[in-house]
Each structure stands twice: as structure tokens, then as C-alpha cells.
Amino acid sequence: QKEVEQDPGPLSVPEGAIVSLNCTYSNSAFQYFMWYRQYSRKGPELLMYTYSSGNKEDGRFTAQVDKSSKYISLFIRDSQPSDSATYLCAPRITGRRALTFGSGTRLQVQP
């Protein structure tokens, strides 16, 4: 079993829709939860991160962590065509330098 599971998509939505991207994980030692966005042929860029359980909001983006069910979500409100990219969740254990990446979900926002 992979430590982090993510539906590869593609997920296709109309412009303006609310998007929900999700990951599940198996290692209860994960404490930091990162979301990266990766455009085609580019490196991942950090969108936001949360520590432990709870919500964090940044503009149109909300990250949510439910440690009891080992479930991570990223919500995008008012989605735009420029949001079309692959979204990678990446949890991390405190004290472990490296990240563990999900396989990424490809999102397509149709104008």
C-alpha cells in the first residue's frame, strides 16, 4: 500500500465551479500537509500547507486535514482556466527532511 493515495483524474469542471481535490494517507506520523500545483513541463510550486488537523484558507483556496480519518482536501472556489494543472499532496513527518508525494490529480477547468 502506498503511503499517500491520490486519484489521478483528470477532473474536468466548468469555470466558476467549486473543486474538491483529495488525498488519503496511511502513516499517522504525518504532521505537515503540503499542496503543490504543477503546470505542464514545470516544477511544482507550493500552494499552501497546514499543520496537524484543521482548515487553512488563502484566497480562493482552502486546505483541510482530518487526521482521524487520514484524509486531506484542497478546495478551490470560483475555479479559473488558469487553475488547470496537476495538484500534488505532500505530507511530511516532523524531523524527516523529505516529502512523501501523492501521484497528483490533473484538473481541467473549461472556460
Add this chain to the structure above:
Amino acid sequence: DGGITQSPKYLFRKEGQNVTLSCEQNLNHDAMYWYRQDPGQGLRLIYYSQIVNDFQKGDIAEGYSVSREKKESFPLTVTSAQKNPTAFYLCASSTTGQGNQPQHFGDGTRLSIL
């Protein structure tokens, strides 16, 4: 502008050949990383370094080698022992210390076999 520069953008390797991928950062970060990205598999850690002249193997280090002679530079050599080198290679860097230190990525090198 601070950032991570990877070169070349595209690289072709012949059978039995070693190739070296360059990664330079001007973010003054202590830690640097190399990941490999294959379709449908996300990113996997090859090597990382937390300080100059020191580095550790990641999950898939076989067939790869690195050096860290300068803080700014962390080149990756894909040796002929790596039998399936075709992939997208990503270099990242971060600060070290307490709390979360997010990793920042370069724009990758795409390696293919001739």
C-alpha cells in the same frame, strides 16, 4: 530573482553513458534534494543533502550519484547502472531547522534514452 535553476531542460543519453544534471540555487538554502517524476507515480526521492559535503540516499538511489561541494550546487549523475533513466528530474531546496521548511522546486530536466 532568487530561485533554482536546472539545466539542461532536455537531455538525451546513449546506452552505457553517464550524464550529469545541474542544479543551482541562490536562495541561500542549506538543504537540497533530487526527485524523479514518472507518469502516474508522483515524485520519488533520489538523494538529499542537508549541508555541504554531506548527502543521504533517498528511496531510489541505485544508479545515481551526487556531490555537494558548494552550498549553491547539487549536481546529479545518472550512471549507466540506472537501467530505466527516462523520467523528469526535479531539484528542490529548503531551509533547515524547527518547524516546516517548504521545499522550492526548479523547472526540471527531462531525460530520455537515445
